[in-house]
Every structure is written in structure tokens, then in C-alpha cells.
Amino acid sequence: MSKEKKLILDKSQILQIVRRMAYQVYEQNHTANQIFLVGIDSNGLKISELIKKELEQISDIPVQLIKVEMDKAARSQPHVNLSTLPDKEHLHIVVVDDVLNSGRTMIYALDPFLQLNIEKLQTAVLVNRSHKRFPIAVDYKGLELATTIEEHIEVQLTEDDYSAFLY
Template sequence: MVSEKTLILDARQVQEKIKRMAFEIYEHNFKEKNVVIAGIDGQGYILAQLLLKHLQEISPLEAKLVKVSLDKLSPLQSEVTLDCELRDLKKKCIILVDDVLNTGRTFAYGMKPFLNIEVKKIETAVLVNRSHTLFPIYPQYTGYELATTIKDHVEVNLGKETAVYLLD
């Protein structure tokens, strides 16, 4: 069975969403000296890089990019790792970033390393929120709210062929 692919956001729309999210991050953190943009490995990390780029264009905030690596399919069996030292993030504002929020499981496990140190706050940013949360995760920064069935799949491509698709 071939799944249907429906375009939800084209490249221009994705860029507009990311730029707006960067402005929102700055508005909510303008009193901070620096923030940490922590992208979940894969499309979440690419989104974090794009958010960082826009944030640097519009604000004086110092922003540190961090990659969060975990096994999305079996997060309990794998270690959640960061590509920096935990002590470098102490008392900082952390913005955890992923491409799609479905159940909240990936975000919940992605927060694990940050819970081992004293941080100022942890916020979440997502390009597409599907609102099927099973974990108490609500994104502070959302590019696009999309009502889907639990069986639907959202595909985010950030790169040469930037777009968001709904597969059903």
C-alpha cells in the first residue's frame, strides 16, 4: 500500500515559522546573557541550528548549540548524551528542540541530562506539534499546530528539499 504525501508547509513557510520562533525565543529570554539551544539529533538538531542562526541575526544573546543524542525507538535502553560538558550548562536557560512533537516521549527522555544539573529553566521548541501528548510536555515555541490521527506520520525535511509533509 502506497501512502499519500500531502504538502503541509513549503520551504518559504518553514523558514517563516523558524524565524518567528527565533523572535519568540528572544522575546521570552531577552533578559538573559545567554541561552542553550539543545537539538535532538536528526531533524531536531538541524532545526536547532536554524533557530540559532536566526537568533544570532536578531538578538545580542549569546547562544550555545548542543546536540542531544538518544535512541528514539528505545530511549530506556540507550544513554542520552550531549556533545558538551554538563558543567558548561549550569544555571543556563535550556531550549530543547525537535522537529515534531507527537507523544512527548522523545522530549521527556531528552531532558534527562539537564535534570542532573542546576539549570535556570528548560523550555521546548518544535516545528510541528501534533498534540497527541502522553507525557506532560507542552512546547513553549511551536511553528505549526497540526491536528492528525495517531496513525498519520509527519515528515520534516530541513535541507535542500525543505518542506513538511503529512503521510497517511
């Protein structure tokens, strides 16, 4: 038996949320020499790209994207691959994903940055479900949604469709 999907965010709402998050990132990092947006593949990376585009319109601070790849289904800590590792000091890093559920993916994505000279390490998600099993606080969230454990959130970010569904 399949559950009916309920639209919770459409394209205009997602773009509005991304714009707001970009302003919040800029406000909290306005003294940074550079901001690193770390997108968890694949939707987190797409949201990072959208935030980067907005930041470049409102700020002169250089923004660099870093792609994170990992096996999200791994039962123990997966190997985390980064497209690049910053070699600067006093880093301002924002790790971005589409949905925060248990916090497992986010906490593993944060791990490689803990050995660096960080000024700020922050997190951003489009939808926060608040079913944390890991101690993750979200700095920038688009939508806080109370769901049951059985419910799921699906985010679609394709050329033709930006949407989020609850089912």
C-alpha cells in the first residue's frame, strides 16, 4: 500500500527559503574572508549551489563549494569523500543537506572538518524533521516539520522541479 504524497514546499517556497538562508549565512559570517559551503551529495550540494548564487548577489565575500560523498545507508561511520579540503585558517564552513532526520549524515559530514583551523562550523537544512539521535543543532533551517517516525520527506531538485513532499 503506497502512501499519498503531500506537497509541503513548491519551487517558489524553496527559492524563498534559500534566499532567506543566504541572508542569514551572510549576516552570521559578514566578517569572513571566504565562506565554504559544504553540500552533501546530491540534494545538499544542489541547495549549496543555490545558496552560493544568492550569496554572490548580496555579498562580495568569495564562496567556495565543497562536495561531500558518503554512503548514507552505512550502519557505522562511512568513509567521507570531499571534493577538496580547505587549507586556509579561520575557516567559515556551512555544511548543507536537504533533510535532517536523525542527524547521522550531518554528524559524519562534519567529522573531516574538526581537524581544521575553524572560526565557525555551521549547519543548514531545507527541512528539519527533529528526530535526532545525534546531537546536531541546525543553524539555518528552511522548514521545521513535526512528523512521525513512519513519515518521510522527499525533496526533488531537478531542472524541471523543485519540490518537497511528505508521505
